[in-house]
Amino acid sequence: MRRRATGASASLGDGPTLFDTSQSAESLLEDLGDIFPGASPRSAIAVSTLTQTAKDVVEGAFIPIWVRGEVTDFKAHRNGHWYFGLRDLASQLRCVVWSRDQLGMPAAPDDGMQITALGQLGVYAARGEMQFTIKRMEAEGDGLWRKAFEATRAKLDADGLFAPGRKRALPRHPQCIAIVTSGSGAALRDVIAVLRRRAPGVELVVVHAAVQGENAPRELVRALRRVARWGGAELVIIARGGGSLEDLWAFNHERVVRAVAACPVPTISAVGHEVDISLCDLVADFRAATPSAAAESAVTSRVEVQLAMHTLRRRLLHAVEERLYVPKARAANAAHSLAAATTDHLRSRGERLGALSGRLHALSPLATLERGYAVAHDASGRTLASVTDFAEGLAFTLRLRDGDVSAVARERTKSGEPRA
Amino acid sequence: MTLEQRLERLEAIVAELENEHTDLASALALFEEGVTCLREAASSLAQAETRVKRLTELADGALVIEEFDEDE
Numbered sequence: 001m002r003r004r005a006t007g008a009s010a011s012l013g014d015g016p017t018l019f020d021t022s023q024s025a026e027s028l029l030e031d032l033g034d035i036f037p038g039a040s041p042r043s044a045i046a047v048s049t050l051t052q053t054a055k056d057v058v059e060g061a062f063i064p065i066w067v068r069g070e071v072t073d074f075k076a077h078r079n080g081h082w083y084f085g086l087r088d089l090a091s092q093l094r095c096v097v098w099s100r101d102q103l104g105m106p107a108a109p110d111d112g113m114q115i116t117a118l119g120q121l122g123v124y125a126a127r128g129e130m131q132f133t134i135k136r137m138e139a140e141g142d143g144l145w146r147k148a149f150e151a152t153r154a155k156l157d158a159d160g161l162f163a164p165g166r167k168r169a170l171p172r173h174p175q176c177i178a179i180v181t182s183g184s185g186a187a188l189r190d191v192i193a194v195l196r197r198r199a200p201g202v203e204l205v206v207v208h209a210a211v212q213g214e215n216a217p218r219e220l221v222r223a224l225r226r227v228a229r230w231g232g233a234e235l236v237i238i239a240r241g242g243g244s245l246e247d248l249w250a251f252n253h254e255r256v257v258r259a260v261a262a263c264p265v266p267t268i269s270a271v272g273h274e275v276d277i278s279l280c281d282l283v284a285d286f287r288a289a290t291p292s293a294a295a296e297s298a299v300t301s302r303v304e305v306q307l308a309m310h311t312l313r314r315r316l317l318h319a320v321e322e323r324l325y326v327p328k329a330r331a332a333n334a335a336h337s338l339a340a341a342t343t344d345h346l347r348s349r350g351e352r353l354g355a356l357s358g359r360l361h362a363l364s365p366l367a368t369l370e371r372g373y374a375v376a377h378d379a380s381g382r383t384l385a386s387v388t389d390f391a392e393g394l395a396f397t398l399r400l401r402d403g404d405v406s407a408v409a410r411e412r413t414k415s416g417e418p419r420a
Numbered sequence: 421m422t423l424e425q426r427l428e429r430l431e432a433i434v435a436e437l438e439n440e441h442t443d444l445a446s447a448l449a450l451f452e453e454g455v456t457c458l459r460e461a462a463s464s465l466a467q468a469e470t471r472v473k474r475l476t477e478l479a480d481g482a483l484v485i486e487e488f489d490e491d492e
Contacts, residue, residue: 171424172424172427173422173423173424173427174422174424175422175423175424175464176422178475183474183488189490192470192472192490195470196470199470200467200469200470201464201465201466201467201469201470202470203470203471203472203473204470204471204472204473205472205473205474205475205485206472206473206474206475206488207474207475208474208476222477226475226477226483227475229483230475230483230485232485234422234424302465305423305427305465306465308427309427309430309458309461309462309465312427312430312431312434312458313458315434315438316430316433316434316437316451316454316455316458319434319437319438319451320437320447320448320451320454322438323437323438323440323442323444323447324444324447326440327444
């Protein structure tokens, strides 16, 4: 060092030489101070020069590394950046997360959270502080995901999206089912297999969307809107196979959850494994534990449908028979009563008629004539029934059984009187 | 009509028929309709194969239904 330094000074041509033994060590340092920045009061360097130099040195010395610690003194600044400390029992490190780097993070950390963070160690020159610039962050026990989950859940809950009254009944016999999932995923294969076995004849319409990663929320929302716009499906299954909480994150994304809620067609959500519950699951009309279970719940098996139809057929026939029974019985009764009434009526009429005609017959003068009697009429047709009706010489007519006889009264004798 | 709607209609018809207050002429009309529903539901059940299609959106926003290749 000294050698290089003196060498350098020698090169200037006007300083002491290495071999000049007349100089003390102190004066030598003073001389060096003129040449090296910060080596003496005269060459003192500016603060910004030092901090900038320290920044360059530190940043050059460290590649991005993962650091573990507890979050303390978290502040989200107005400008969108996050500032906090990471500490352990002995030390503390100032940390920053620029707002543009927050997009991939589910939520801001809270004080006291244990996190591991990937970042670049540097120096914040303006303050002369060491600063760790974080690009990725994971909290112990999926803490950040859970926090984001709870925050979104609370927001959607406040909007009433999880109200039990919102749940629609699923169609029991959908003939066309849309499935929003990855076209190449295991979830789709499972759903197709179950439908083939359980309800052949059902049409399944695949609406592809990425189910994990940055584009997943946008693609899921688009796929759901496409189903709505198409209008051909009676039921929608939104599904994804198992994965980490981070893999399943799109199904907790606020926009996706709202799109499921807004879907005009009843929805079944099946995200991850049985233990995973997503916000999509909570908002859908029905939650299935797995994609296979979703397919099972989506359709009534063909055998069950056939049974149901058989029962309906029987009920239909029975109902119509029952329904016809009363009118039939009434009709039969009515016919019977009518017949009976008619007979009665006729019988009594007949009897009366017989009696009447008998009486009529008895009353009829013709009947008397039958027996050999005759009736006398005058020219005007008046019946001459008494001796007093006759005058001597009166011309009259005798009506007999088989005709009339013209006659003239010669003499009349009243009964009980001697003949004249 | 979908199978769902047919079976629902059929259930409604049976319920209506089971109600004694339906007048006879309507009951007979309902019965006929019920028989038609049954026949049509049975024929749609007779469809034997699960069809898998794909719904895609063209650049101009038009929706297209096409065959889905499961081996893709």
